Amino acid sequence: MTARSIRSAAAALAGTMAFGAAACSTPSDGKGGAAGAQDSAVVGIAYEPESLSPLLGYGKDGNSKIFDGLLTHDADMKLRPALAAKLPEVSDDGRTYTYTLRDGVTFSDGKPFTADDVVFTYETILDEKTNNASKAELDALEKVEKKDARTVVFHLKYAYAPFAERTVLPIAPKHIAGKQDVNTGSFTTHPVGTGPYILTNWSKGEKLTFKANPHYWGGAPKVKNFTMAIIKDDDVRATRLRSGDLDGAILPPNLAATFKSAKDMKTLSAKTFDYRNVTLPTANEVTGDKAVRRALDIAVDRKAMVDGILDGAGKPAYGPVPTDSPWFAKGTERVHDLKKAERILDDAGWKKGENGIREKDGRPASFKLWYLAGDKLRQEHALAFASDAKKAGIEVKVESGPWEAIQPNMKTDAVLAGGGSPADPDFDQYLLLHSSLAGDGFNNMSRYDNPKVDKALVDARRTDDKAARKAGYDTVQRELADDPAYIFLTHIDHLYVVKDRWKDLTTQVEPHDHGLASGPWWNVEDWQPAK
Amino acid sequence: MARMTGRRALLAVPVLLAVTLGVFAVAAAAPFDPVKAYAGTAGLTASQENLDQIRHNLGVDQPLLGRWWHWLTGALTGDLGDSATLRAPVSQVIGERIGWSVLLCALAFVIAIIVGTLLGVLAARRRGSLLDRAVTSAAYTLEAAPPFWLGLLAVWLFALKLGVLPAGGLTDTGSEVATAGQIARHVVLPALVLAVSQLPWFVLYVRQGVGDALEEDPVRGARARGLSERTVLLRHALRSGLLPVLTLIGSRVPELITGALLVETVFSWPGIAAATVQAATSVDFPLLAALTVLATAAVLVGNLLSDLLYGLADPRVGFDG
Numbered sequence: 133m134t135a136r137s138i139r140s141a142a143a144a145l146a147g148t149m150a151f152g153a154a155a156c157s158t159p160s161d162g163k164g165g166a167a168g169a170q171d172s173a174v175v176g177i178a179y180e181p182e183s184l185s186p187l188l189g190y191g192k193d194g195n196s197k198i199f200d201g202l203l204t205h206d207a208d209m210k211l212r213p214a215l216a217a218k219l220p221e222v223s224d225d226g227r228t229y230t231y232t233l234r235d236g237v238t239f240s241d242g243k244p245f246t247a248d249d250v251v252f253t254y255e256t257i258l259d260e261k262t263n264n265a266s267k268a269e270l271d272a273l274e275k276v277e278k279k280d281a282r283t284v285v286f287h288l289k290y291a292y293a294p295f296a297e298r299t300v301l302p303i304a305p306k307h308i309a310g311k312q313d314v315n316t317g318s319f320t321t322h323p324v325g326t327g328p329y330i331l332t333n334w335s336k337g338e339k340l341t342f343k344a345n346p347h348y349w350g351g352a353p354k355v356k357n358f359t360m361a362i363i364k365d366d367d368v369r370a371t372r373l374r375s376g377d378l379d380g381a382i383l384p385p386n387l388a389a390t391f392k393s394a395k396d397m398k399t400l401s402a403k404t405f406d407y408r409n410v411t412l413p414t415a416n417e418v419t420g421d422k423a424v425r426r427a428l429d430i431a432v433d434r435k436a437m438v439d440g441i442l443d444g445a446g447k448p449a450y451g452p453v454p455t456d457s458p459w460f461a462k463g464t465e466r467v468h469d470l471k472k473a474e475r476i477l478d479d480a481g482w483k484k485g486e487n488g489i490r491e492k493d494g495r496p497a498s499f500k501l502w503y504l505a506g507d508k509l510r511q512e513h514a515l516a517f518a519s520d521a522k523k524a525g526i527e528v529k530v531e532s533g534p535w536e537a538i539q540p541n542m543k544t545d546a547v548l549a550g551g552g553s554p555a556d557p558d559f560d561q562y563l564l565l566h567s568s569l570a571g572d573g574f575n576n577m578s579r580y581d582n583p584k585v586d587k588a589l590v591d592a593r594r595t596d597d598k599a600a601r602k603a604g605y606d607t608v609q610r611e612l613a614d615d616p617a618y619i620f621l622t623h624i625d626h627l628y629v630v631k632d633r634w635k636d637l638t639t640q641v642e643p644h645d646h647g648l649a650s651g652p653w654w655n656v657e658d659w660q661p662a663k
Numbered sequence: 664m665a666r667m668t669g670r671r672a673l674l675a676v677p678v679l680l681a682v683t684l685g686v687f688a689v690a691a692a693a694p695f696d697p698v699k700a701y702a703g704t705a706g707l708t709a710s711q712e713n714l715d716q717i718r719h720n721l722g723v724d725q726p727l728l729g730r731w732w733h734w735l736t737g738a739l740t741g742d743l744g745d746s747a748t749l750r751a752p753v754s755q756v757i758g759e760r761i762g763w764s765v766l767l768c769a770l771a772f773v774i775a776i777i778v779g780t781l782l783g784v785l786a787a788r789r790r791g792s793l794l795d796r797a798v799t800s801a802a803y804t805l806e807a808a809p810p811f812w813l814g815l816l817a818v819w820l821f822a823l824k825l826g827v828l829p830a831g832g833l834t835d836t837g838s839e840v841a842t843a844g845q846i847a848r849h850v851v852l853p854a855l856v857l858a859v860s861q862l863p864w865f866v867l868y869v870r871q872g873v874g875d876a877l878e879e880d881p882v883r884g885a886r887a888r889g890l891s892e893r894t895v896l897l898r899h900a901l902r903s904g905l906l907p908v909l910t911l912i913g914s915r916v917p918e919l920i921t922g923a924l925l926v927e928t929v930f931s932w933p934g935i936a937a938a939t940v941q942a943a944t945s946v947d948f949p950l951l952a953a954l955t956v957l958a959t960a961a962v963l964v965g966n967l968l969s970d971l972l973y974g975l976a977d978p979r980v981g982f983d984g
Contacts (some may be wrong), residue, residue, distance in 0.1 A: 182748065183750040188750065261720060265703070265705035265706050265717060266709065268708075268709060268710040313745075316750055321749075321751055336749065336933065336937065336938075338832055338833065339836060361832075372830070372836070375823075378836065534694075534695075535696075536699065537694065551708075573706070573709055573710055573711045574706075574708060574709075
């Protein structure tokens with residue numbers, strides 16, 4: 133090798149490195165190291181959104197930090213006006229919702245927020261060219277109409293009582309999002325909204341950083357810099373919380389317990405609607421048998437699952453509605469009673485065979501139960517369910533796989549499923565139980581078909597009368613207790629460990645999804661320093 | 664030399680075509696559903712009609728060849744398509760990340776070459792000495808150690824036990840902007856781990872090459888002429904002994920790429936590794952194809968480079984006969 137060629141090789145290498153440094157896209161204007169400062173907070177979350185565009189479904193349940201909806205939820209999940217000046221006026225037939233918009237709100241780029249933005253947002257979501265997987269949630273909506281600059285009217289296809297709950301979804305600026313490809317434009321990663329925080333950087337797979345919006349209509353937040361670090365592994369999250377890198381994090385019960393003695397940390401437990409259940413498909417001759425379903429429903433020891441699997445951070449579930457919700461139908465709790473379960477099976481002709489597994493007409497009482505591979509919580513629920521069923525003489529063969537492997541078998545095999553939506557009982561129960569949605573995607577996986585339930589579900593979504601709605605959902609829960617097409621096992625508390633630096637942290641009642649909005653940081657814009 | 668470069672460039676065309684077609688075929692045969700990956704958790708409550716519409720919008724209901732042809736014609740006109748899972752144009756996804764990967768790889772490569780040559784020469788000078796045995800056995804041990812394992816070990820030692828270096832990321836978690844100082848601190852561990860995983864090959868090659876050269880006639884002749892040990896080593900042994908290392912530089916490129924994928928994952932380094940893994944598991948055709956072309960091109964260029972260097976350094980070898 134000649135000296136000349138060595139030099140040119142070195143130059144090439146140096147050139148590559150310089151290119152590497154120049155091609156970097158993260159801004160570098162000199163400050164930093166904000167962790168630990170009084171006005172900043174860093175939290176560790178386990179979930180990363182696919183997109184930050186509300187048009188593609190981001191923030192649809194409210195609380196997006198970057199955006200506001202027309203309405204929002206308070207700590208008790210009650211609806212409050214946000215971009216609307218007050219709660220909507222609903223017409224007598226329940227099919228027209230009129231919103232008056234708040235005055236003087238601007239997007240973080242300084243442009244004013246108007247009725248056009250509201251119309252644009254809803255129309256874009258409903259457009260079939262928009263790849264929004266949640267658009268079915270707006271099924272009731274027929275059209276959105278701008279009446280004047282400050283008034284928007286929603287016309288529904290049918291009376292839909294919980295519609296106002298859907299209007300927490302964030303409003304996108306027409307002057308930015310309307311000018312680019314809705315599915316892949318830069319707005320999906322560099323959003324601009326009216327919310328309390330402005331996204332400063334999204335390093336995919338690593339973190340999202342926000343700075344407070346000084347012109348926020350609700351007042352500038354005290355926490356000026358806010359970071360959400362995306363750390364999928366539970367142990368790594370706990371380690372980084374312990375090392376002081378994070379101010380707070382979501383943790384599973386066993387890891388949260390290791391912070392009990394830390395004196396500058398506190399643990400917050402959020403009540404949820406997050407349930408785990410077992411689907412019992414009607415097409416399967418074993419799980420489709422009402423006697424088997426009823427026997428399994430009382431053969432499972434829910435209390436033992438809460439204590440053993442959840443370390444006490446949760447409660448037994450008897451239906452989609454948690455027992456401490458006002459929507460819960462009192463009296464539908466089922467006690468663990470193995471003797472009674474065996475009697476039901478005996479009476480129905482399921483006789484015990486030699487190996488302890490029951491049989492009827494030569495058919496063994498045996499079925500397959502799938503759970504999502506890698507999900508430890510579901511695995512433990514599935515194994516506990518199988519072991520309880522075995523005691524009653526029913527064999528449950530547990531198998532794991534990704535959804536791609538599970539879905540083709542959902543018609544005949546049981547699945548350890550999860551769900552839960554606190555905003556309105558309609559959101560869960562209609563998808564879970566209405567016969568018209570049997571086998572539609574992941575909706576009504578048991579293919580439950582009960583005319584009484586269908587009618588109650590429809591009646592309850594059509595009326596605005598609270599008592600009538602409650603009666604409807606009571607009927608649903610009682611029918612479900614009588615013919616449990618799903619065995620509900622537990623409602624799971626979500627645990628958060630947070631540094632003791634802020635006053636009066638709270639949590640909301642949380643859904644199944646761990647969105648960015650869950651956790652004590654649901655209202656980070658209202659946090660006040662402890663001293 | 665120009666002829667060889669031209670011939671290799673021509674050969675690269677069918678290779679790249681075959682590789683991209685292969686990627687589309689393998690991805691289409693994979694059990695993963697791109698629509699499910701795209702929709703994420705929302706897909707679990709979406710209606711079938713809604714999911715079918717998205718399938719159509721994404722174009723994944725098209726037959727394999729049609730999709731490949733569409734991607735190819737687009738790519739030739741400079742449109743690499745849109746990444747479905749990252750919701751952004753492929754060129755933007757790659758542009759935002761490749762710089763960080765190149766920085767990491769280049770640093771690691773330079774460290775590996777320099778340290779590898781140094782250790783190799785030291786070991787070759789006195790073969791069989793304590794130093795030689797120590798370096799050689801360490802190199803063999805490292806050869807067997809997978810980069811992700813080295814990475815986890817480094818995190819455990821330097822970040823958790825000693826607390827001297829950050830465990831991952833490009834900058835401190837709480838920091839909003841990437842300063843040069845922060846990046847410099849954060850690149851140390853991943854670059855060192857990647858360098859160490861590449862090191863054994865350089866050490867062993869250099870040791871062998873220089874060691875053999877030291878026993879060749881010209882070197883012995885030089886010694887006999889009474890030239891100093893230093894001159895003998897630098898002027899004579901090193902020049903012929905380093906020839907095999909030139910080939911090695913090019914042929915290490917594929918290993919460097921796969922090593923970088925693992926190291927980036929361990930250290931949450933925001934390079935193209937995470938994008939590659941995500942593209943593969945969510946059957947993100949456009950992104951996957953573009954990344955594969957990129958990796959294939961890097962390998963082809965690496966091979967060409969090493970052959971060119973070798974030809975330049977040793978005229979007897981010539982260029983492709």
